[in-house]
Amino acid sequence: MKIATFNINGIKARLEALPRWLDHARPDVVALQEIKSVDEAFPRALFEDLGWRVETHGQKGFNGVAILSRLPLEDVRRGLPGDESDEQARWIEATVIGESRAVRLCGLYLPNGNPVTFDAADQPEASGKYGYKLAWMERMRARAADLLATEEPVVLAGDYNIIPQPEDAARPETWTRDALFLPQSRAAFRRILNLGYTEAIRAQHPQPGVYTFWDYQAGAWERNNGIRIDHLLLSPQAADLLTGSGIDKAERAGEKPSDHVPVWIELEA
DNA sequence: ATGGTTGCGTAGCAA
Numbered sequence: 001m002k003i004a005t006f007n008i009n010g011i012k013a014r015l016e017a018l019p020r021w022l023d024h025a026r027p028d029v030v031a032l033q034e035i036k037s038v039d040e041a042f043p044r045a046l047f048e049d050l051g052w053r054v055e056t057h058g059q060k061g062f063n064g065v066a067i068l069s070r071l072p073l074e075d076v077r078r079g080l081p082g083d084e085s086d087e088q089a090r091w092i093e094a095t096v097i098g099e100s101r102a103v104r105l106c107g108l109y110l111p112n113g114n115p116v117t118f119d120a121a122d123q124p125e126a127s128g129k130y131g132y133k134l135a136w137m138e139r140m141r142a143r144a145a146d147l148l149a150t151e152e153p154v155v156l157a158g159d160y161n162i163i164p165q166p167e168d169a170a171r172p173e174t175w176t177r178d179a180l181f182l183p184q185s186r187a188a189f190r191r192i193l194n195l196g197y198t199e200a201i202r203a204q205h206p207q208p209g210v211y212t213f214w215d216y217q218a219g220a221w222e223r224n225n226g227i228r229i230d231h232l233l234l235s236p237q238a239a240d241l242l243t244g245s246g247i248d249k250a251e252r253a254g255e256k257p258s259d260h261v262p263v264w265i266e267l268e269a
Numbered sequence: 270a271t272g273g274t275t276g277c278g279t280a281g282c283a284a
Contacts, residue, residue: 012276013277217273217274218273
């Protein structure tokens with residue numbers, strides 16, 4: 001079972017690039033982020049006609065996640081538990097029925113968290129957008145812990161908006177006061193990992209300079225000024241099934257690209 | 270260097 005995550009930065013803007021990549025990469029299931037569309041406006045028929053099951057969790061203008069699958073999906077859930085007042089569409093779950101195993105897939109778009117404000121002691125304040133990010137990560141930790149208790153294969157795939165370590169950025173020194181790289185952000189990411197999840201790309205591609213995002217601005221792609229912020233976390237039962245992984249970097253050089261590229265794993269399932 | 274670019278939606282925000 002090939003599982004991919006791809007922040008497409010707007011479904012309307014990717015109506016050519018996304019089907020082209022799907023045809024080329026042939027994943028079985030894809031978690032999409034930043035569809036930037038309400039459910040009713042998602043071009044469902046276009047993908048269904050190409051053979052995809054489509055489950056969306058959208059909102060107007062911003063955010064929005066979806067799952068495309070060639071395999072059957074069961075028990076689809078929308079929204080991250082833990083705050084009924086949270087209206088941002090950033091989480092979708094489904095059970096993917098593979099040939100030999102079922103896999104619980106969570107597609108996530110973790111809040112960016114910028115801008116960050118700092119107090120008199122130059123510490124980041126846990127309020128505003130950054131406070132929302134940290135609170136969201138604590139809710140995700142609780143959900144990730146509940147899913148571990150099922151002892152089923154679980155994959156947490158998406159745009160985490162977290163640079164885990166300095167080697168995951170071409171210029172880490174420029175990110176030190178950014179919500180993607182603050183110590184508090186990285187610690188919150190480690191708290192999820194340390195429940196017992198495996199970070200698939202780091203496990204299989206431990207070398208520095210492996211990126212998944214290059215900003216549209218200031219020639220970031222041409223200068224290879226990238227960061228690695230799209231991740232797939234595997235429960236122990238999923239990690240046991242891991243046979244391969246990769247990053248489709250070439251997509252960033254294609255026609256009208258997203259600023260993120262697809263990241264994928266292969267599971268024996 | 271307070272620049273630079275893209276998407277959504279059609280102004281200005283988010284990233």
